[in-house]
Amino acid sequence: MQSLTEVKAGNECTIKWMFGSPQALDIMNQHDIREGSTIHVFLQGRDSMIIGKDSVRLAIGNEIAERIKV
Numbered sequence: 731m732q733s734l735t736e737v738k739a740g741n742e743c744t745i746k747w748m749f750g751s752p753q754a755l756d757i758m759n760q761h762d763i764r765e766g767s768t769i770h771v772f773l774q775g776r777d778s779m780i781i782g783k784d785s786v787r788l789a790i791g792n793e794i795a796e797r798i799k800v
Contacts, residue, residue: 734781734798739774743800750797754790761786 737743745767748755763769763783773780778791 731799734771734795734800735774735779735792737771737774737800739771739779742768742770744768746799748798750794754794758788761788763788 731746734743734745745763745765747765748758758764761783763781763786767783769781769783771779771781772787778789779795780787780789781795782788
């Protein structure tokens with residue numbers, strides 16, 4: 731198991747577990763991104779990344795991505 735920040739752009743992965751602020755988790759749940767979801771990493775920048783599932787794209791900071799294990 732590794733942190734989402736360690737996944738290279740262009741790869742798909744399955745979320746094993748995640749934790750963080752209720753607001754961040756609520757937004758991700760609204761877009762059907764939760765434990766067990768397969769997501770695609772589109773872009774990985776210095777302090778943020780863009781992930782997606784189906785037609786949804788989310789920009790998240792690395793501090794949130796560190797708390798998502800895949």
